[in-house]
Amino acid sequence: MQKTILIPGGAGYIGSHTAYLMQKLGYKIIILDKFIHNQKFDHNWATVIKADFADKNILEQIFTENNIEAVMHFAAFIEVGESVKKPKDFYENNVIKTLNLLDTMLKYNVKKFVFSSSCAVYGNPIKLPLDENHPTNPISPYGKNKLIVEFALQDYFNAYNLQYVSLRYFNAAGALPTIGLGEQHNPETHIIPLILRAIKNKKIFKIFGSNYNTPDKTCIRDYIHVLDIAQAHVLALKYLENTARSNIFNLGTGHGYSVKEMVEHAQKICKQELLIENCDARAGDVDILVANYNKAKENLGWEPKFSSLDNILQSALEWENRIK
Ligand code: UDP
Numbered sequence: 001m002q003k004t005i006l007i008p009g010g011a012g013y014i015g016s017h018t019a020y021l022m023q024k025l026g027y028k029i030i031i032l033d034k035f036i037h038n039q040k041f042d043h044n045w046a047t048v049i050k051a052d053f054a055d056k057n058i059l060e061q062i063f064t065e066n067n068i069e070a071v072m073h074f075a076a077f078i079e080v081g082e083s084v085k086k087p088k089d090f091y092e093n094n095v096i097k098t099l100n101l102l103d104t105m106l107k108y109n110v111k112k113f114v115f116s117s118s119c120a121v122y123g124n125p126i127k128l129p130l131d132e133n134h135p136t137n138p139i140s141p142y143g144k145n146k147l148i149v150e151f152a153l154q155d156y157f158n159a160y161n162l163q164y165v166s167l168r169y170f171n172a173a174g175a176l177p178t179i180g181l182g183e184q185h186n187p188e189t190h191i192i193p194l195i196l197r198a199i200k201n202k203k204i205f206k207i208f209g210s211n212y213n214t215p216d217k218t219c220i221r222d223y224i225h226v227l228d229i230a231q232a233h234v235l236a237l238k239y240l241e242n243t244a245r246s247n248i249f250n251l252g253t254g255h256g257y258s259v260k261e262m263v264e265h266a267q268k269i270c271k272q273e274l275l276i277e278n279c280d281a282r283a284g285d286v287d288i289l290v291a292n293y294n295k296a297k298e299n300l301g302w303e304p305k306f307s308s309l310d311n312i313l314q315s316a317l318e319w320e321n322r323i324k
Contacts, residue, residue: 004028004066005237006110008053008101009074011041013183014116014172018072018230019046020179025234030062033075039184040323054097056104063108070112070237071105073098076145079189080120080284083142094145099152106160112240113153113164114233119222119250119289121147121168129222129292132168132248140284150248157246165236170222170252170291172229174312175319181226182319191259192223192313195266196320199274207259209281213288218259220288222252225306225315235300252291253304262309269313 003026010019010031020043023029029046032053041048051058053075062068076094077083083090105113120143121136138144149166156162173192175182183193198205210217232251239247257265267274296302306312 002026002028003069004030006030006032006062006066006068006071007046007074008032008071009076009116010046010072011035011039011048012037012074013185014169014226014229015072015074016041016181017176017226018074018233020176020181021227021230021234022072030066030068032058032062037184037186039186043180052097054100056100059101059104063104063110068108068110070114070240071101071110072114072233072237073101074116076116078142080140080142081189081282083140083145084283087141090141090145094142095148098149102152102156102162106156106162111160111162112237113162114236114240115149115153115164115166117146117150117166117168117248118143119168119170119252119291121150122289124286125288128288129254129290130250131292132250132295139286153246163240163244164246165239166248167229167232167236168248168250169229170224170250170289172226173223174225174227174306174315176227177315177318177322180322182316182323184323191262192266192316193320195263195274196270196317199266199270199272200320202275204275204277205263206277206279207263208279209285210278211281214258216258216260219285220256220258220290222254222256222290223307223309223312224252224304225312227306228304231305232296232300232302235302239300247299249296249300249302250291250293251296251302252293253307254291254293256288256290257309265309266313269310269317
């Protein structure tokens with residue numbers, strides 16, 4: 001029988017790619033999304049409910065009318081800087097509403113949950129690459145939100161047997177332009193779309209910080225293609241179905257690129273020069289974040305396959321050219 005997956009945040013960047021892959025594999029998809037980015041989502045392969053994922057009536061209706069196998073939860077405020085300025089909104093949306101969602105799941109005896117977590121739970125790295133045993137000491141409200149939910153999940157698993165996989169994403173990037181999926185944040189704050197737009201529109205790209213403790217003095221991040229992240233969700237659900245366990249996994253490539261390296265690569269791919277300005281560092285950015293993904297490899301059989309920098313930038317460029 002076709003299994004039904006509820007995906008709060010399924011019209012967002014990572015959620016939409018995952019929802020697409022899940023339905024390709026035969027799952028029935030219900031997306032519950034408020035469209036906070038006013039993003040376009042005109043795909044008919046999912047049932048789309050436009051509502052807040054904390055709307056109790058809607059949730060009750062979804063769980064009553066459908067036999068939900070699992071929930072994959074992507075709906076969250078994601079901007080680290082904003083979380084520092086508006087922690088109340090972030091705790092409300094990312095923590096309280098998520099706990100409500102878990103409670104409704106328990107009420108309807110739905111006990112499989114895949115959670116979008118983040119490498120922001122680690123804070124300043126003590127040892128690189130980061131593995132899942134690295135101390136968690138988040139520096140932003142956003143990172144704390146994610147860690148608090150992970151703690152709740154541990155307790156819910158122990159007390160109520162709500163099984164979960166928490167996936168700690170490093171830097172999601174790239175797109176599936178031929179399917180009509182890609183990054184549509186409003187406002188856009190992420191490095192790759194901003195570089196590509198600056199090149200195209202001959203505008204200045206701001207490098208945030210040039211005094212980091214890295215070889216070229218700009219921040220180093222681990223960029224992972226969204227399709228690889230989506231694939232990890234498929235495997236996470238299999239893990240929940242095949243084991244009675246819960247777990248936490250990093251999703252990254254194990255290789256980092258600096259902001260300057262990203263700029264250089266993008267210029268090569270676009271065959272155009274980029275105007276840059278060196279600006280102050282952004283609050284909350286640490287020098288280097290690079291994942292050790294061995295645990296996901298061993299337990300899920302997951303490995304990045306689409307995350308070469310060329311593929312990430314090419315797919316993002318094609319997407320940018322389509323959405324204009
Ligand atoms: N960055 C930058 N200029 C920009 C946007 C981002 O220099 O206009 C840098 C940012 O400081 C960080 C890296 O690019 O070191 C990745 O930032 P992004 O916002 O894409 O992802 P985050 O790491 O915040 O999730």
